[in-house]
Every structure is written in structure tokens, then in C-alpha cells.
Amino acid sequence: MRLQILDSGHGFGTKVLFALIRAVSRQPVLDVIKLVKYRPDFYGDPMSKITHEAMRGPCSWSVADRELMAALVAKTNQCEFCTKAHSAVAQRAFGNGEKVSACLVDLDAAAIGEPLRATLLMLRKLTSENGVDADDIRAVLAAGASPRQIEDALAVCFSFNVIGRLADAFGFSVPGPDAFEAGAKYLLARGYR
Amino acid sequence: MSEIEQARKALVSRILEGPSKASPSQRRDAFNNSGLAGPLGMLVDKVAKHASRVTDEDIAAARKSGLSEDQIFEIVVCGAVGQATRQYDAGLTALEAAGKE
Numbered sequence: 001m002r003l004q005i006l007d008s009g010h011g012f013g014t015k016v017l018f019a020l021i022r023a024v025s026r027q028p029v030l031d032v033i034k035l036v037k038y039r040p041d042f043y044g045d046p047m048s049k050i051t052h053e054a055m056r057g058p059c060s061w062s063v064a065d066r067e068l069m070a071a072l073v074a075k076t077n078q079c080e081f082c083t084k085a086h087s088a089v090a091q092r093a094f095g096n097g098e099k100v101s102a103c104l105v106d107l108d109a110a111a112i113g114e115p116l117r118a119t120l121l122m123l124r125k126l127t128s129e130n131g132v133d134a135d136d137i138r139a140v141l142a143a144g145a146s147p148r149q150i151e152d153a154l155a156v157c158f159s160f161n162v163i164g165r166l167a168d169a170f171g172f173s174v175p176g177p178d179a180f181e182a183g184a185k186y187l188l189a190r191g192y193r
Numbered sequence: 194m195s196e197i198e199q200a201r202k203a204l205v206s207r208i209l210e211g212p213s214k215a216s217p218s219q220r221r222d223a224f225n226n227s228g229l230a231g232p233l234g235m236l237v238d239k240v241a242k243h244a245s246r247v248t249d250e251d252i253a254a255a256r257k258s259g260l261s262e263d264q265i266f267e268i269v270v271c272g273a274v275g276q277a278t279r280q281y282d283a284g285l286t287a288l289e290a291a292g293k294e
Contacts, residue, residue, distance in 0.1 A: 131283040
């Protein structure tokens with residue numbers, strides 16, 4: 001972590017919470033948790049509200065679909081931390097690791113439904129090129145996604161375009177797979193609040 | 194307004210207008226990725242355009258320019274939320290345009 005305050009500038013109560021997390025999970029506290037718990041009124045609390053709503057709120061995309069969108073946005077931004085974190089959640093949610101890696105390696109050929117594929121392609125373009133046009137959206141609608149589903153996918157895209165940038169700018173350390181597995185279990189059980 | 198839209202507006206309003214260590218103009222400029230000069234301008238531009246290329250030196254240079262860690266924290270958050278907001282708005286605008294034609 002490039003800013004010391006984000007690593008160790010938390011108040012006493014938060015430090016106790018971190019000690020508990022370490023004791024229960026037997027894993028280090030992920031840097032993303034340290035970020036949202038630092039001066040949470042500024043960023044962590046309002047951001048977690050958005051992310052929880054986007055990822056776990058009422059939506060016709062499944063939790064697994066949304067976690068896959070998060071992983072794809074992260075991969076497009078070349079954010080190693082978020083790609084690994086949300087691939088782990090998506091794999092667990094789908095109950096199928098190969099599906100997730102197939103989408104991240106070759107989205108055009110992956111065995112997924114057309115509405116999801118077209119949505120992921122649009123999110124990838126929006127993330128890498130900072131824009132999409134009406135024709136890009138029409139392609140998603142033609143593949144069978146509804147306007148509401150597109151809007152919901154844009155909200156997922158927003159969250160992970162914020163979080164990925166912060167992960168890379170603040171230099172989150174990338175732990176081993178066990179820590180991401182523990183994080184994935186937690187995110188599926190409790191969400192982002 | 195949907196719950197997400199309300200929550201997004203609350204975040205933007207908090208980071209730009211709420212109490213902070215960085216000045217309102219620094220936060221606004223970081224959000225817009227415009228008007229910031231020197232190491233801070235370079236850092237914010239990287240956060241917006243290719244955050245994976247931010248280095249230890251970029252953060253160190255921002256500190257050397259006289260900013261505290263808390264100010265850098267706030268400004269980087271504003272830069273990230275600003276760029277993600279422009280992407281989100283572009284998506285919504287395209288969705289609206291697709292529905293009209």
C-alpha cells in the first residue's frame with residue numbers, strides 16, 4: 001500500500017476488527033478492506049452502499065453474472081487484485097471455474113448466453129475506450145438484454161471502474177489464492193456492506 | 194430516481210462538497226481531470242487513464258509537492274470516481290439514444 005495511512009492509520013476499534021478478521025479467517029486483511037475502513041465517511045461507506053446495491057440488490061442478472069462483469073472490467077483495466085478477487089467470487093457463485101476463465105480469455109468463444117456475452121462486450125468497450133454509442137447498445141438489445149439489464153450492468157461497471165483504479169493507484173498487495181477464496185466466501189455470504 | 198442513482202449522487206456530493214483536507218477546487222479538478230498542474234496533475238491523469246501504471250514514484254512526487262497522505266487519498270478517490278462517472282454517463286446517454294431511434 002503506497003499510503004501509510006491506508007495501511008495503518010485506522011482508529012483503535014477498526015484495528016481490533018482487523019485483528020478479529022485475521023483470527024477468524026486466518027488470512028491477512030485484504031487491502032480493499034483497509035481502504036473502505038479508512039475515514040469511511042469520505043469514501044468507504046458511500047461507495048459500499050453503491051457497490052452492494054449494484055452487486056446484491058434486486059436485479060435480473062444473477063450474482064454470478066454480476067461478479068463476472070466485475071472480473072471482466074478489472075481485467076480490462078489490467079487490475080490484478082480485482083481480477084483475482086472477483087474471478088474467485090464468480091467461480092464460486094457459478095460453481096464453475098472454467099466458465100469464468102473462458103470468458104476472461106476469449107469472450108467471443110465462451111459458452112455463455114448471448115445477452116450476457118453482448119453485455120460483457122459492451123462493458124469491455126466502455127471500460128477500455130471510455131465510451132460507447134447507440135449502435136453498441138443496440139447490439140446488446142438485439143442479443144436479448146433489456147434496457148433495465150443494461151442499466152444494471154452499467155452500475156456494476158461504475159463500481160469496478162472506481163475500485164480497480166484505487167487498487168492500482170494505492171498499490172494493493174496481491175495475496176495468494178487462499179486469501180481471495182476467504183474473501184469470496186465472505187462476499188457471497190455478506191455482500192459489500 | 195433509483196436507489197443506485199441516489200447512492201451515486203451521495204458519493205459524488207460527499208467527496209466533492211463534504212469536509213476534507215484537500216481544497217474543494219483540488220477535489221473538483223481531480224474529479225474532472227483538468228486544471229491540476231505538476232506531479233498531482235500527472236498522478237490524477239494516470240488514475241483516470243491507466244491506473245495500472247501508477248508507480249511509487251508518482252505518489253512520492255505528489256507528497257514532495259507538499260501534499261499530505263490524506264490529501265492524496267482524497268484527490269485520488271475524486272479522480273477515480275470522476276472518470277468512472279464519465280464512463281457511466283456515456284453508457285446511459287448511449288442507452289437513451291438507442292431507445293429513441
